[in-house]
Amino acid sequence: MANSENVKTSSAGSWKNLLRNQCFIPIAALLLLAVFNLIVDPTFFRITFGYNSAGNPVLSGAIIDIINNGSELAILAIGMTLVTAASGGQDISVGAAIAIAGSVILRVLCGGNARPETLEAPIIVAFLVACVVAMLFGAFNGVLVAYFKIQPMIATLILYTAGRSIAAWINNNELPVISDPKFAYFGGFIPGIPIPTPFFIAVACMIVVGLALKFTNLRLYTQSVGINQSSARLNGLNPELIKVMTFVILGLCVAVAGLIKVSRVSSINYSVIAKDIEMDAILAVALGGNALSGGKFSMAASIIGAFVIQCLTTTLYKYGVPATALPAYKAVVVILLVIVSAPTVREYFSTLVKKMKLKGEVA
Template sequence: MLKSLNVKKLSHSQLAIPLFALFLVIVFNAFRDISFFSIHVITNNYGNTVFSGNLISIINGASELAVLAIAMTLVTAATKGQDISVGAAAAIAGSVFVRVLRANDITMPIILLALVTACIVAIIFGLFNGALVAFFDIQPMIASLILFTAGRPIAYWINGGATPNVDSPLLSYIGSFIPGIPIPSPILIVIVFGILVTLALKFTNLGLYIQSVGINEKAARLNGINPVLMKLLAFMILGVCVSIAGAINVCRIGLINHETILIDIEMDAILAVAIGGNALSGGKFKLAGSVVGAYIIQALTITLYAMKVSSTAVKAYKAIVIIAIVVIGSPVVQQHAIQLRNRLFKKPIKLTENN
């Protein structure tokens, strides 16, 4: 009895669709080639003993996306729209990060300084978007279209048009492995970051406030919540996440290329939010869903690579899978499915409320 209740609860929860999608990807891979899941222990170029394999590269590769998906969920929840400038903003943050690093000898405090500087710059750009959204009531997608157009050129200008590289063992600790720890550092960063965000949402009213602004701004204001502040706050958090994602990517690759760094990530981040079962029209949100969404997208990409699909063609297959997921998740389709089931089994099941 208890078990069936849990199943019912799960199937109605927001996480049902993303988990089901992840399950499908796993099952598909299991049938296709079970060795897809194998994890090897190898010794890398630096002489560290590390884990390697598709699973690791999925979780590792999705790090930036997961961080951005968390922030994108908050922005979506508060502002009922999405920021499409995260890739461009990450290019700016990464450029600032590299510029500070190259101006100094790379030591741990300098890396921290570079990260903080990148963070501040990204927050300023986030506030620019946030101000357009919060004060001028412009849709986030349109407001961020400005930075989307101008962002990468600004990044180009920061480093004088070059694509400088940064080389330091310290950076490779952040980007790939810390000696003695066999798990890639980006994964650890995401875990730490995820815990911090979860704690912040658990012990403060931030999540509740953001949600209430997204559900009904007027009602939120009447209850003493400042919607403008909440929207700005969401964009500031996005700025922090953008700089973290940019820094991880710079450390991973060892150089900054303003044209290609985290290209098209805004699309993936928005998809992660949608696949995670969050309404793109704002309101209630579930961060876990978006993070799972990010890993689904990366798993899909790696699966397609493993099937020898060329990197440019991956997009087409991804699109088909995404459409399949959102069609299954569509309330209209679900309602028709329930009606069909009722007709077939003559067992009345209550229709879902939202039409």
């Protein structure tokens, strides 16, 4: 709230700067949602402290829900932003890939037994195997996009169609259930820490990618490939390799998100797990004001975009919108947002503002 007050008192110059900042749209959307909730029902912001069924201290409330459930989305948004920037297209197979990664984790942990008493392998091993598998699928997408020059959306359509089937095939269509409470830590709470673990995982991912962007050439390389592939090549980069690399990084993000997803329920449902999450992840990137045709990107804006979407979802749930009708409401909000952020609409308004200014000067 303090932020918006500052805006009102600031001069016209910083107004422009603020409008030009990529984080403006997602932050404005987040504030709008926050204000809406504050007016309609202030209990939205209430955080209560309690104990869950296992007797561990937990925080609960809508805000906690948002940072908890928005974690996977934020993690995926990181990878999706890089893919979008480098290849100028989106990966629509992330939901299916999460199903595969989750299935691999359960397969390694259970070793083919649907109701294991003890884990067949350490969780870290299962996670690493899932990472490798997800990165391989990412590389498959990446090779199709980079070397066979297939549009990303179409190339990833292959895995989108096959992914959930492959996931079911990995576990022979069984639905393994893990009884070990340790496995549930990743999607729930670690005893003694009242903040949900997925949030910590998401923050860790953000820190890693933040450091990578700061200390490596990741940003420079992906952006230059996305802006102009030929000139990137003339400058000695290998655009194909960089594109594949972004898809592999997205694969890693998918594996992490998959771990959280299966850990939340300690099981898997192949047709439901991470359903439509690819759409949310792409929307997060778009909401962050990143051009879906590639080039420059802002990682922070994407991540905020992911939490905006989760905030919207949680808000709608809170007002009794059934889960099945949720997409309709989401669509309306998304359409309003993209119309507001559309270049032609922005141009129109900026000329309108200029005209009004001129009139003011004349008067």
